[in-house]
Amino acid sequence: MHEARSVASPEMQRIDVSGLCKTFQLAGTAIEAVRDVSFSVRRGEFVALLGPSGSGKSTVLNMIATLVKPTSGRILIDGTPVVPGHATPNVGYVFQRDTLFPWRTVAENIGYGLQLMGVPAAERKERISACLKQAGLQDFGNAYPSALSGGMRQRAALMRTLVVEPQVLLMDEPFGALDTHTKIEMHDVLLRIWEREQQTVLFVTHDLGEALTLADRIILFSARPGQIKESFAVDFARPRNAVKIRETPRYAELFQFIWHSLGEEFMKSRSR
Numbered sequence: 599m600h601e602a603r604s605v606a607s608p609e610m611q612r613i614d615v616s617g618l619c620k621t622f623q624l625a626g627t628a629i630e631a632v633r634d635v636s637f638s639v640r641r642g643e644f645v646a647l648l649g650p651s652g653s654g655k656s657t658v659l660n661m662i663a664t665l666v667k668p669t670s671g672r673i674l675i676d677g678t679p680v681v682p683g684h685a686t687p688n689v690g691y692v693f694q695r696d697t698l699f700p701w702r703t704v705a706e707n708i709g710y711g712l713q714l715m716g717v718p719a720a721e722r723k724e725r726i727s728a729c730l731k732q733a734g735l736q737d738f739g740n741a742y743p744s745a746l747s748g749g750m751r752q753r754a755a756l757m758r759t760l761v762v763e764p765q766v767l768l769m770d771e772p773f774g775a776l777d778t779h780t781k782i783e784m785h786d787v788l789l790r791i792w793e794r795e796q797q798t799v800l801f802v803t804h805d806l807g808e809a810l811t812l813a814d815r816i817i818l819f820s821a822r823p824g825q826i827k828e829s830f831a832v833d834f835a836r837p838r839n840a841v842k843i844r845e846t847p848r849y850a851e852l853f854q855f856i857w858h859s860l861g862e863e864f865m866k867s868r869s870r
């Protein structure tokens with residue numbers, strides 16, 4: 599059941615990472631976080647990076663997002679090298695913690711990126727209202743984040759990134775802080791948006807169930823230094839239902855298969 603897909607032609611690759619390494623210097627000590635990581639993500643593909651805590655997942659995502667400079671290696675988006683410190687057009691980032699501004703209403707938070715882009719007020723209003731509807735927040739546009747539940751805040755944060763219509767979405771455990779049921783509800787929200795918009799998604803998680811529910815392919819990272827241990831194709835039909843998929847025998851089968859390999863890395867990371 600290992601990687602079964604045929605290799606796509608290079609022009610289909612939206613994200614192409616090769617020989618990526620990162621060593622941090624921390625108080626005079628070198629910490630090798632990522633070692634020789636290479637992978638590609640096809641246009642419209644949903645890929646999960648799965649691995650234990652400290653395995654370099656966020657570091658890889660941050661390098662692709664140009665927030666961290668690689669020690670060595672190459673990152674191409676649509677065939678063009680990314681430049682550390684310079685945002686790449688059409689790339690959106692959803693962070694682990696919701697990053698809403700508490701002093702702005704939900705609508706103002708969602709509209710922030712559009713405002714920065716100089717989108718005229720009337721169009722902004724229309725796009726914000728479409729996003730509020732998609733996220734089931736149409737009655738909360740004028741509310742402040744403090745009046746929302748954790749799941750609602752996370753939906754608003756997701757929309758804040760999606761409203762500018764990025765074609766590449768980098769997501770770092772965006773639902774990590776949510777309880778199981780709210781998380782599954784968010785999976786359905788994301789699946790419906792992705793089915794419609796077909797963004798290319800790179801989704802970091804340490805939650806195997808989440809990776810199986812969402813992704814076309816799972817890239818499993820080893821314990822630090824993060825290296826690609828294995829890749830798995832996730833062959834559930836689409837559209838997927840985030841609740842029902844967990845009840846299928848195939849889900850149980852894949853879960854058990856990957857869990858063993860992930861478990862080995864959890865154990866290694868604990869003993870370090």
Ligand SMILES: Nc1ncnc2c1ncn2[C@@H]1O[C@H](COP(=O)(O)OP(=O)(O)OP(=O)(O)O)[C@@H](O)[C@H]1O
Pocket residue numbers: 622623624629630631649650651652653654655656657658804822
């Ligand atoms: N800015 C930094 N300075 C020094 N070390 C860092 C820095 N950022 C990350 N590291 C180290 O790099 C390693 C990988 O960290 P990273 O955050 O990428 O892991 P992760 O897989 O995202 O873990 P988690 O699942 O806990 O979020 C860790 O050992 C971490 O301490």
Ligand SMILES: [Mg+2]
Pocket residue numbers: 655656657770
């Ligand atoms: Mg992380």
